[in-house]
Amino acid sequence: MSYNINDKGYYGEFGGAYIPEMLYPNIEELRQNYLKITAEASFQEEFHELLKDYVGRPSPLYFAKRLSEKYNTKIYLKREDLNHTGAHKVNNTIGQILLAQRLGKTRIIAETGAGQHGVATATVCALMGIECVVYMGEIDIARQAPNVARMKMLGAKVVPALSGSCTLKDATNEAMRDWINNPVDTHYIVGSVVGPHPYPDMVARFQAVVSEEIKKQLIEKEGTENPDYLIACVGGGSNAAGTYYHYLDNTDVNIIAVEAAGKGIHTGESAATSVLGKEGIIHGSKTLLMQTGDGQITEPYSISAGLDYPGVGPMHANLYKTGRAEFISITDDEAMTAGLELSQLEGIIPAIETSHALAVFEHKTFKPDNIIVLNLSGRGDKDLQNYIDYFKL
Amino acid sequence: MTLKQVQGDETSKMNRINQKLKEDKKLLSIYFTAGYPSINDTVSIIQNLEKSGVDMIEIGLPFSDPLADGPTIQDSSTKALRNGMTSELLFKQLKDIRETVSIPLIIMGYFNPMLQYGVEAFCKKCQDVGIDGLIIPDLPVDVYHEEYKLTFDKYGLINVFLITPQTSDERIRFIDSVSDGFIYMVSSASTTGAKTGFGNEQSEYFERIANMNLKNPQIVGFGISNNETFTAATKQAKGAIIGSAFIKHVTNQGVDVIDTFVKTII
Numbered sequence: 001m002s003y004n005i006n007d008k009g010y011y012g013e014f015g016g017a018y019i020p021e022m023l024y025p026n027i028e029e030l031r032q033n034y035l036k037i038t039a040e041a042s043f044q045e046e047f048h049e050l051l052k053d054y055v056g057r058p059s060p061l062y063f064a065k066r067l068s069e070k071y072n073t074k075i076y077l078k079r080e081d082l083n084h085t086g087a088h089k090v091n092n093t094i095g096q097i098l099l100a101q102r103l104g105k106t107r108i109i110a111e112t113g114a115g116q117h118g119v120a121t122a123t124v125c126a127l128m129g130i131e132c133v134v135y136m137g138e139i140d141i142a143r144q145a146p147n148v149a150r151m152k153m154l155g156a157k158v159v160p161a162l163s164g165s166c167t168l169k170d171a172t173n174e175a176m177r178d179w180i181n182n183p184v185d186t187h188y189i190v191g192s193v194v195g196p197h198p199y200p201d202m203v204a205r206f207q208a209v210v211s212e213e214i215k216k217q218l219i220e221k222e223g224t225e226n227p228d229y230l231i232a233c234v235g236g237g238s239n240a241a242g243t244y245y246h247y248l249d250n251t252d253v254n255i256i257a258v259e260a261a262g263k264g265i266h267t268g269e270s271a272a273t274s275v276l277g278k279e280g281i282i283h284g285s286k287t288l289l290m291q292t293g294d295g296q297i298t299e300p301y302s303i304s305a306g307l308d309y310p311g312v313g314p315m316h317a318n319l320y321k322t323g324r325a326e327f328i329s330i331t332d333d334e335a336m337t338a339g340l341e342l343s344q345l346e347g348i349i350p351a352i353e354t355s356h357a358l359a360v361f362e363h364k365t366f367k368p369d370n371i372i373v374l375n376l377s378g379r380g381d382k383d384l385q386n387y388i389d390y391f392k393l
Numbered sequence: 394m395t396l397k398q399v400q401g402d403e404t405s406k407m408n409r410i411n412q413k414l415k416e417d418k419k420l421l422s423i424y425f426t427a428g429y430p431s432i433n434d435t436v437s438i439i440q441n442l443e444k445s446g447v448d449m450i451e452i453g454l455p456f457s458d459p460l461a462d463g464p465t466i467q468d469s470s471t472k473a474l475r476n477g478m479t480s481e482l483l484f485k486q487l488k489d490i491r492e493t494v495s496i497p498l499i500i501m502g503y504f505n506p507m508l509q510y511g512v513e514a515f516c517k518k519c520q521d522v523g524i525d526g527l528i529i530p531d532l533p534v535d536v537y538h539e540e541y542k543l544t545f546d547k548y549g550l551i552n553v554f555l556i557t558p559q560t561s562d563e564r565i566r567f568i569d570s571v572s573d574g575f576i577y578m579v580s581s582a583s584t585t586g587a588k589t590g591f592g593n594e595q596s597e598y599f600e601r602i603a604n605m606n607l608k609n610p611q612i613v614g615f616g617i618s619n620n621e622t623f624t625a626a627t628k629q630a631k632g633a634i635i636g637s638a639f640i641k642h643v644t645n646q647g648v649d650v651i652d653t654f655v656k657t658i659i
Binding site for chain 2: 024025164177281282293
């Protein structure tokens with residue numbers, strides 16, 4: 001049994017491409033070409049050169065000594081926060097912009113919630129000199145002003161999504177509608193392992209550089225490529241997919257996925273999709289999503305805009321359903337405390353998304369000789385105002 | 394198989410949509426969102442549309458995230474949901490609709506609400522209240538064919554598929570082969586209500602499809618708002634569907650003067 005995608009575009013029963021016919025030619029063009037193009041030597045060469053010289057890869061695998069002492073176990077942090085633009089998101093946007101160029105596309109669209117994927121997309125569009133339009137919920141534009149300014153400075157046009165609840169899911173709807181209206185010249189850079197096949201697989205493959213590096217780096221540090229545990233936070237789940245990718249079918253390695261419980265799972269203000277979600281279809285993918293009994297998609301809540309998504313990628317839905325991954329929900333308060341703790345123990349201010357993953361150590365006891373790799377998916381610069389407000393700094 | 398047997402089979406399968414498609418006229422179909430502008434307008438809108446001479450009705454089941462729709466239908470859907478519309482309520486409202494209405498009725502909606510209701514339960518309810526067909530933009534034809542066709546057939550429901558100017562001839566042939574009602578021809582690469590009027594691209598597209606001699610008649614949707622666009626759309630096609638323009642009409646004029654809208658079209 002494999003936990004990776006099958007040849008029909010499904011992870012177990014999750015995935016597929018539930019899209020209107022208007023999107024079929026775009027998706028079909030991608031499906032027929034993504035494996036072929038990304039396997040080409042010239043693609044691989046340019047992709048890895050940019051990851052090395054532009055993004056700054058490989059990102060370090062850092063042994064967090066003081067954090068390890070505190071929790072009496074061995075914790076390694078995969079430093080995706082040190083990437084150019086401050087998070088793992090850029091691994092995917094580099095890959096997709098190179099693919100878009102080879103498909104002859106001259107215009108890029110993207111959705112963004114907190115603005116991290118929007119910034120990563122605007123960055124690669126500037127790098128390649130391609131027009132860039134980023135859809136962002138009107139509410140998110142107001143609460144993520146620095147990232148809106150970054151995108152504009154990079155030359156992107158930021159379009160407010162005014163429909164529905166005016167947040168990430170609506171920005172995604174607007175990007176898809178744009179693609180329906182511009183089917184020939186435009187490529188849609190989806191920012192996570194969500195959406196219709198082949199997006200979940202394509203994004204996971206671009207993010208898989210993370211687990212590829214972990215294997216090599218862990219051999220150097222520990223003499224084994226297998227950690228006992230992998231830990232990552234999951235919104236849509238792209239940093240988690242990258243962390244798990246080369247270990248999916250290696251059941252010697254335990255997988256922990258961390259979701260945002262918001263103010264508490266059963267408070268009505270939560271984003272813990274594995275607990276609160278039911279099987280359904282969101283943004284063209286069959287997966288777990290938060291919805292009413294009547295099948296209307298509901299608005300999640302988390303203090304972290306990057307985890308504030310009502311669904312989860314189909315790979316993760318399958319990891320949950322099969323029991324391959326352990327899912328843990330972390331509240332706003334637990335995450336903020338863990339973020340402050342990492343700052344003061346290791347001198348690293350993490351993104352609030354990542355702080356959720358870090359809070360696992362208060363939840364679960366590991367053995368002293370366990371080797372744990374946690375994806376430090378993003379840096380906390382973008383969240384400074386949130387931390388300041390929360391801790392009254 | 395003799396000719397008589399073939400005709401017999403077709404008659405047994407034929408529902409109101411097939412019968413309507415046999416009429417020697419161009420058909421006008423109107424889309425509206427159930428639960429909009431007010432929660433209890435559903436039945437009176439349907440009755441008024443039939444009285445005004447409309448040939449077929451698409452009852453929109455509102456969805457929180459209507460990917461293929463432009464702002465007009467999005468807004469009406471959001472308001473209908475706020476008004477309290479659900480699948481269950483819609484079926485309740487339609488319970489006695491066949492006592493007063495005889496034209497074909499189609500439910501148009503996204504797949505997730507049907508999936509939550511249970512696809513078989515949904516189909517059964519459709520049959521119970523007298524729905525003739527479904528249009529589900531985000532249920533792909535291959536998934537339908539493999540997983541749901543038998544269920545739809547069991548309850549006598551026609552499933553209608555979309556094609557667009559970007560759909561390849563090969564795929565159009567496939568869609569034609571699995572359809573047994575009509576093909577919904579989306580007039581341009583767009584969401585609903587995004588464009589008005591037709592250009593050269595549409596003329597070429599309409600011509601191309603007409604020349605394919607498909608077994609299913611085609612009904613054109615998207616971009617039709619008045620007599621001019623209705624006439625252009627139905628030059629070759631069997632009929633045309635109006636959605637956003639009708640929603641705008643009821644938003645501005647209310648639900649009691651539907652015939653004034655229909656008179657501007659046909």
